Amino acid sequence: MALTVPGQLNTEVIPSWGSRSVDCFEKLEQIGEGTYGQVFMARETKSGEIVALKKIRMDNEKEGFPITAIREIKILKKLEHENIIKLKEIVTCTGDAKDEQRNQDGNKFMGGVYMVFEYMDHDLTGLADRPGLRFTVPQIKCYMKQLLTGLHYCHVNQVLHRDIKGSNLLIDNEGQLKLADFGLARSFSNDHGGNLTNRVITLWYRPPELLLGATRYGPAVDMWSVGCIFGELLYGKPILPGKNEPEQLNKIFELCGSPDENNWPDVSKTPWYNNFKPTRPMKRRIREMFRNFDRHALDLLDHLLTLDPNQRWTAKQALDADYFWNDPLPCDPKSLPKYESSHEFQTKKKRQQQRQNEELVKRQKLQHLQQHTRLPPIQHTGQAPSQWQGPNHPLNNAQPPVSAGPSHHHYGKPRGPPVVPNRYPPSGNQSGGYNTNRGAQAGGYSGSQYPAQGRGPPYGGSGMPVPGPRGAPTGYGVGPPNYSQSNQYGGSVGGRGPNPLGGNRNQQYGWQQ
Numbered sequence: 001m002a003l004t005v006p007g008q009l010n011t012e013v014i015p016s017w018g019s020r021s022v023d024c025f026e027k028l029e030q031i032g033e034g035t036y037g038q039v040f041m042a043r044e045t046k047s048g049e050i051v052a053l054k055k056i057r058m059d060n061e062k063e064g065f066p067i068t069a070i071r072e073i074k075i076l077k078k079l080e081h082e083n084i085i086k087l088k089e090i091v092t093c094t095g096d097a098k099d100e101q102r103n104q105d106g107n108k109f110m111g112g113v114y115m116v117f118e119y120m121d122h123d124l125t126g127l128a129d130r131p132g133l134r135f136t137v138p139q140i141k142c143y144m145k146q147l148l149t150g151l152h153y154c155h156v157n158q159v160l161h162r163d164i165k166g167s168n169l170l171i172d173n174e175g176q177l178k179l180a181d182f183g184l185a186r187s188f189s190n191d192h193g194g195n196l197t198n199r200v201i202t203l204w205y206r207p208p209e210l211l212l213g214a215t216r217y218g219p220a221v222d223m224w225s226v227g228c229i230f231g232e233l234l235y236g237k238p239i240l241p242g243k244n245e246p247e248q249l250n251k252i253f254e255l256c257g258s259p260d261e262n263n264w265p266d267v268s269k270t271p272w273y274n275n276f277k278p279t280r281p282m283k284r285r286i287r288e289m290f291r292n293f294d295r296h297a298l299d300l301l302d303h304l305l306t307l308d309p310n311q312r313w314t315a316k317q318a319l320d321a322d323y324f325w326n327d328p329l330p331c332d333p334k335s336l337p338k339y340e341s342s343h344e345f346q347t348k349k350k351r352q353q354q355r356q357n358e359e360l361v362k363r364q365k366l367q368h369l370q371q372h373t374r375l376p377p378i379q380h381t382g383q384a385p386s387q388w389q390g391p392n393h394p395l396n397n398a399q400p401p402v403s404a405g406p407s408h409h410h411y412g413k414p415r416g417p418p419v420v421p422n423r424y425p426p427s428g429n430q431s432g433g434y435n436t437n438r439g440a441q442a443g444g445y446s447g448s449q450y451p452a453q454g455r456g457p458p459y460g461g462s463g464m465p466v467p468g469p470r471g472a473p474t475g476y477g478v479g480p481p482n483y484s485q486s487n488q489y490g491g492s493v494g495g496r497g498p499n500p501l502g503g504n505r506n507q508q509y510g511w512q513q
């Protein structure tokens with residue numbers, strides 16, 4: 001692969017791409033399963049290097065190679081930055097149907113096209129789901145800073161990610177965080193019509209302008225998602241877990257206040273405003289809900305979760321926030337503890353296994369009860385614990401079955417139920433007063449307000465998932481975003497003067513030593 005200086009665009013074409021076979025790799029285990037295809041951990045046979053292979057799903061493609069994959073490859077080829085996942089090469093496999101059958105569970109790959117990525121030990125959702133794991137404040141600052149630095153680089157280079165969420169933030173055991181899954185990303189440099197799809201970004205992380213039907217938008221959409229991730233890291237669980245689009249908007253308005261011409265000039269011009277405007281004014285409650293957060297954290301959160309996309313902080317503004325320049329400073333990524341690998345796919349699988357075990361134990365107990373109810377009680381003394389009652393038994397570990405949060409794709413249907421038990425340890429305000437149990441109707445919408453499914457513009461009131469661009473590429477329009485491209489994203493990440501605590505904001509956001 002041609003080398004470029006990190007932080008610069010890679011404009012060279014790599015001629016060898018696609019010329020190698022996937023047979024150069026040995027499949028180790030599956031680490032991801034997405035809308036897009038499966039992801040495997042694999043070893044390159046010759047060098048022994050561990051990589052991640054993402055199989056490009058072709059089964060639904062009548063029209064050849066999927067446009068989303070072409071976009072992802074094109075965008076990733078041009079981005080070169082330490083906080084963006086590195087696409088190393090593309091490999092192919094021409095296995096026939098018989099081979100595919102035979103290799104289904106073996107260590108060979110089936111036919112198709114694979115993207116070869118550098119391997120990352122965790123994704124943020126998988127890592128945060130580890131029982132007993134507690135992120136420290138310097139650690140949260142460290143991850144947030146890397147997320148913002150990577151995103152700033154994307155935006156400077158006129159790329160919108162459009163699917164920022166925990167499972168797309170990969171972390172290695174050196175503490176490096178990298179943005180991944182550019183399947184919904186798009187370059188907005190040569191578009192001049194502003195007709196982009198609004199059916200992007202996983203529901204819980206989707207900004208109000210998209211939910212209100214905007215098709216002219218810019219980097220601010222990613223910044224809303226960053227706000228949701230930040231809130232989640234501090235609060236310990238997703239802060240806006242809507243079940244469907246109307247409920248999502250309602251949750252946003254309950255937390256951020258209802259939009260009006262004062263706090264969001266021109267909101268009434270968004271395509272679906274009249275369908276979804278709240279029936280009563282609602283107060284902005286971020287500072288009240290999260291009142292126990294550190295004031296700098298609260299200030300950053302407040303600026304990220306700003307309703308008006310034009311007033312929402314950019315990645316550069318966020319990197320300049322006092323939060324990152326006051327004690328405790330972000331830690332050096334290398335100083336972070338090393339954890340056993342954890343990907344959302346695996347933690348979910350483990351949980352599923354645990355739930356199955358619990359079910360089995362329940363059924364066995366019930367059977368046992370049924371068998372013995374008519375017998376005199378027996379005293380069990382000195383008996384070894386059964387395989388279901390040992391110290392590692394799930395019942396003894398008392399872990400509630402948890403939903404992994406929304407990581408299913410984009411089109412309005414988050415993975416997992418809406419009420420998600422706390423998956424983070426307390427690191428901010430645990431008694432912050434944010435009531436996730438408030439129902440969709442609590443916020444002033446009348447249920448009848450939504451057009452019936454299939455009628456009218458936006459969403460059916462039923463909360464049914466809406467087909468999205470991966471399934472229907474027609475959703476992608478061409479045209480520029482309507483946000484101003486003036487200097488905001490024009491330069492390198494500069495700071496705003498010396499860090500009072502010794503760091504220098506002009507030094508590319510260097511780490512605390």
Ligand SMILES: Nc1ncnc2c1ncn2[C@@H]1O[C@H](COP(=O)(O)OP(=O)(O)OP(=O)(O)O)[C@@H](O)[C@H]1O
Pocket residue numbers: 031032033034035036037038039052054085117118119120121122123167168170180181182183343344345407408409
């Ligand atoms: N380079 C990598 N190293 C390690 N794990 C990875 C890598 N790339 C992806 N994964 C794992 O695979 C999962 C799915 O990958 P990715 O998001 O790229 O696929 P997708 O099909 O677009 O999934 P989704 O539909 O959830 O967005 C990630 O959440 C992550 O856990």
